[in-house]
Structure formats: structure tokens, C-alpha cells
Amino acid sequence: MANGTAAISSNGNFHSSGLRQKVDQLMDILWSGGVNNPMDSIEQISYLLFLRLLTEDDERLARLDKKYTRRFGGKFSRYAWGNFVTLTGDQLFDAVRAAIESLYELPGLSETGKLLFNRATLKIYDRPTLRAVIQAIQEMDLTAHDGHDLKGDMYEYLLSKLALSGTNGQFRTPRHIIQMIVSLVDPQPGRRICDPACGTAGFLIAAYQHILRNHTSKASLAKGIVDGQKLEPRQWKFLEERAFTGYDNDANMVKIAILNLYLHALARAHIELYNPLTDSRHYGESFDVILANPPFAGKIQKESILADINLPTRDTELLFVKWFIDHLTPGGRAGVIVPAGVLFGGNKAARKVRELLLTDCDLQAVVNMPSGVFKPYSGVSTAALIFEKADSRKLSADGRFVWFYDLTADGYSLDDKRTQIEANDIPDLLAKWEKREEGPNSYRVSIEKIRENDWSLAAGRYKPVTVEAANHDKPKDILDEVLKLEYEIIQRGNALMNALAPLRGEGQGEGPKPSGTK
Numbered sequence: 001m002a003n004g005t006a007a008i009s010s011n012g013n014f015h016s017s018g019l020r021q022k023v024d025q026l027m028d029i030l031w032s033g034g035v036n037n038p039m040d041s042i043e044q045i046s047y048l049l050f051l052r053l054l055t056e057d058d059e060r061l062a063r064l065d066k067k068y069t070r071r072f073g074g075k076f077s078r079y080a081w082g083n084f085v086t087l088t089g090d091q092l093f094d095a096v097r098a099a100i101e102s103l104y105e106l107p108g109l110s111e112t113g114k115l116l117f118n119r120a121t122l123k124i125y126d127r128p129t130l131r132a133v134i135q136a137i138q139e140m141d142l143t144a145h146d147g148h149d150l151k152g153d154m155y156e157y158l159l160s161k162l163a164l165s166g167t168n169g170q171f172r173t174p175r176h177i178i179q180m181i182v183s184l185v186d187p188q189p190g191r192r193i194c195d196p197a198c199g200t201a202g203f204l205i206a207a208y209q210h211i212l213r214n215h216t217s218k219a220s221l222a223k224g225i226v227d228g229q230k231l232e233p234r235q236w237k238f239l240e241e242r243a244f245t246g247y248d249n250d251a252n253m254v255k256i257a258i259l260n261l262y263l264h265a266l267a268r269a270h271i272e273l274y275n276p277l278t279d280s281r282h283y284g285e286s287f288d289v290i291l292a293n294p295p296f297a298g299k300i301q302k303e304s305i306l307a308d309i310n311l312p313t314r315d316t317e318l319l320f321v322k323w324f325i326d327h328l329t330p331g332g333r334a335g336v337i338v339p340a341g342v343l344f345g346g347n348k349a350a351r352k353v354r355e356l357l358l359t360d361c362d363l364q365a366v367v368n369m370p371s372g373v374f375k376p377y378s379g380v381s382t383a384a385l386i387f388e389k390a391d392s393r394k395l396s397a398d399g400r401f402v403w404f405y406d407l408t409a410d411g412y413s414l415d416d417k418r419t420q421i422e423a424n425d426i427p428d429l430l431a432k433w434e435k436r437e438e439g440p441n442s443y444r445v446s447i448e449k450i451r452e453n454d455w456s457l458a459a460g461r462y463k464p465v466t467v468e469a470a471n472h473d474k475p476k477d478i479l480d481e482v483l484k485l486e487y488e489i490i491q492r493g494n495a496l497m498n499a500l501a502p503l504r505g506e507g508q509g510e511g512p513k514p515s516g517t518k
Contacts, residue, residue: 019140019154026136027161033129038161039252040123045158046259047100047120048137053151053262054106054113055081071108079103085138089127096130097122112271116258119251152205152264159200159256173202173293173337176411177373177384180426182206182291184365184386184433185335189215189235191243191288196276196323198246201257203291205264208239241268245287249275277319278304286329293337294320296380313349317342321353321385325361328389340368340381344458354455358402358447359394361387365403365436367429368459372414383457397447403436404443404459405429 030041058071058080072080079099087095103109104117124130142151159172187193187207195203212228213221215235220227231239244266248254254273261269274282277300296317305314311322317339324334342350343366357363365386371379411424425441432442445462453461473481 017141017150019150020157022136022140023154023158023161026133027158029129029132029136030124033124033126033132035124035129042158042161042256043252044122044124045133045137046255047117047122048096048133049155050113050116050259050262051079051099051103052081052137053142054103054109069107071106073107076102076106079106084134088131092131092134093122093125093127096134110267112258112262112267112269115271115273116255120255152260155260155263159260172200172377174373174410174412175202175206176426177337177369178202178206178291178293179210180367180429181335181337181384181386182210183430184367184384185289185291185333187211187289187291187333189231189243190238192245193243193289193291194245194247194287194327195292196247196290196327197292197294197320198248198257198271199250199253199293201246201260201269201271203293204244204246204257204269205260205266207289207291208244208264208266211239240266244269246271247274247276247282249273276323277309277316278306280306280308283308284327286327286332288329288332290324290328290332290334290336292320292324292334296320296339311349311352313347315349318345318349318353322356325353325356325389328361330389330391332389333387334389335384335386337369337382337384340383342457343383344456346454351455354457357385357387358397358450358455359390361389362395362400363387363402363457365405365433366457366459368404368406370408370410370414372418373410375414375418376416397451400447401436401444402447402450402457403433404445404462405432406441406459406463408441 026045027038027041030044035041035044055072061068062070070077078095079102084092084096084099100117100120100122103120104114106113106117109117122130124133140154142154144150156175182203187210189211193204193207195201198204209226212231213226215228215230216226217229220229228236244261246257246261246269248257248271251273254271257271261267261271276282283306294316296315298316299314300316300319302314305319309319309322309326311319313319321336321338321342324336328334342353345351363385365384367384367386369382369384371381373382374380405425407425407429409421409423409425411420411422411426412418413421428439428441431437432439436442436444438444443462443464449462450457472478
């Protein structure tokens, strides 16, 4: 395996590994022990998991190289994972808390590792609960199974417990929606990929897996192995050290993203606590690929917004779209999720953003998604925009079009349960994407027509109306059928009345017939 990385799992191995049950057990232990906020539970598990893996990596390197200087040497030796497994009570609590609060000083720890443990503390105050969590993590089998590294899948499953509906419009993007968008954008090796609102780093990891999958032999893929064996050493080096950048303005999300990337063999990805809409440190930096589902339904204080964004609005969703356009390299591609209001909003900023998408960029696709895609977090209607940044010239409208696809089903029910169902338009969407084929759910709209409609991208303005001739029976035949049914009803009613007559002491008789019946 190149550069010592393990093959990513095809997911089936994870479900049979027993790790899923272990994760459920951990969450139950923490809930019962008073750690009721899923975000806190995941944060605490992340610290302890990282501590165990860091210790095991330190021991592995020491076995390989006798001259290796241990991270957990000297005064830091008491923070090694193995010390905690046999402790109990206050002794355990004090030792683990001291470790978590001191690890940012650990020698040789990467910058992202230091960021992970910055201001970290222990929140599992119940001693028996802490011991049970330590024991549960200790018992986890984190070794590769049949060549598959399952740690990433295990952590993704843990993140699925994150029932977070943030006040700023934050919610976890469904992984199959992320994979769909990544497939449409098709990131390549040697490209710098950014998610400026990375959350749990789902887009960055999906882009990495997409690249590996497209550089794995068919024979390996048939065995469920995705190892990127066709990548050259220089491409591996770029992937591991320079390809991935993620920003988020939520310190907890940054820590989760760091560990998620670490467990997916991307320990050196650049993750930073950073608000791209208000902080100028990285403004002007450009990327070859931008993938994002930024928080929307929020507003920023006017005086906090970077003047460079130059858009007359406080709406985060519009400001982020402008940021995406400004930070793509010429020829760079983006796949981003926006609320449906961006497609047809009537204010000046919304119209300006849409015009830029169609003149400074080549907006290639608008994928309208059903409103239940983000259930149970939100029922908001959303769309995915796929676009490519043009060079310095404005693009002409001549001969250009936008491909619309109305996704009506994504393979899951659209209620809060989101159970898996058979109906799924995503395979059809991906099959039609290359040639932008038209069909029952897809259609092309010329840029000229969109411009005539004030740059509106509302699907309802352009969706072809198909008129199908309905073949009805002749009115006389319908009336005959109605009278026939009415006669049968009266006949049965009369029969029932006759059957009941003896009970009422009445003689049998024949009821009325409807006029016109024979």
C-alpha cells in the first residue's frame, strides 16, 4: 500500500466487524452517565480515541526504529493510553483529565493535533462511567480487517449520532448526497480542494475516496478494495500534504473534522478555525475545487462582513456563494448546496450572485433536491449548483445552457425516519450527467432564456409542460354505467328491506325503481 496507508473500507466489512455495536454501547454508557449532549459525547470519545491511536502509533514507531524518540517519553509517559486501563475512581479521573488538558504540548504533535487538544478538557465526571468508556474503547478492535481500515467508517457511524440542528443552520449533510455532488464535480489528483464550511469534513473525505476509487484497478474494486494503487508517489504526497483544506468557525466541528480526517489517513490535511466571511487572513487564496454545504438561514452583522466580498447583503448563503466564485482558480470547479431561495430571490444581491454564476462562471447544473433530504434536521428546500470558473473574460450566452435535474427521490423516505426505499433518481442523474441528457426529470435551459427571466433559476419557470391526451368514454356510455350502478344499488336495497320485513311484522313488497331503468 502506497505510503503506508490502508485501503478504505467498502462499508460492508464495518457492519460485520462488531464496531457498530461498540459505538452504540459507548453512546449508551455516556448517556446513562450524564453526558446527554451528543456533541459532547462525540467530543469526549474523539479525545480518548485519538489518545489511544496516538499511543499505539508511538509504540509502533518505537518498535520499527530503535533511535526513535517517543512522544510519550519523559514527563509525558504518564499520559500514554495504557496507564488508564487499570485505574479507577478519582485516580482515573485525575489522570485522564491531566492527559487531555496537556496533550497539546506533546512533543512532535502536528499542528492539527495541537488544534484538536487546544482548550480540551474532560467532561465525563461520573467515575464508573469514565472507567466503562475507557474499557469499551480499549476493547475495540481497530486493526485492519482483510486489508480494510475500518476506523473511518466507525467514526462516520459515530457522527451519524450527531442529531444536531444548529441555530445557525448547521446540519450534517447526508453522505450519499455528498457522494453525488463529488461525482458531478469529479475532483482529480494534484488539485487543491477546499471546503470553507467543512463541518465534519464529509466533502473532503468523499473527494479523497473518489480520487482513490478512480485510481484503483477494476480487479481490486471487484474485491471491495479501494486503495488508489494507480496513483504515482508524487500524487500521493500531494494528496496527503497539500490537497485538502477545511475551514469552520465552530471549534467543536474543527476538532471532529481533524479526527475524522486522521482516521481516514489524512492526518496532514489543513483544518483551521476560521470564518471566511469575516476574517481576512486567507482572503484571496484560490482553490481548484470547492465543495461545500455552508450554513444558511443566518445573517452576519454588517460591520463584520469582509468588504472584499462586495455584496449588499447579510445573508450567509449569498455571501458564501460569492466567496466560492471569488476563490476558484480559472477552470476550477465547484459543487455546493444552497437553499432554494438563492435560485429565485428577488433582491439585488441574489440577482447579482446568479448573474455571476452565469457570466463569470459556467453554471453547468442545478439539481433541485426534495425538501426531505435534510430530515430530521430541517425540511428546507435545497439545490446543488455545479459550476466552473471562467477566465478573466465574461462568458457569452451564445449556445450555452444550464442542465436542470429535479431529484424526486434519493433512496430514502422523505420523513423524519429517512428509512431506505427503492425509489432513487441519483443513478439516473449520474447516467445522464456526462451528455446532459434530457428526460422526465431533466431539461436544458438556454442562458439567454434565463437572462430574459431576470437571471432566475427557479425550475418552475422552465420545466417543460407535457400535455398528454386523455381518452375518456363517451358521455352516453358513462351515464348508462351510472344508471346501471344505481339500479343495482336499489335492487340490493329492496332485497335487504324484504329480508328485514318479517322481523318488523310487515309484508314483503317491492321497492321503487329509478326512473329510466329497464
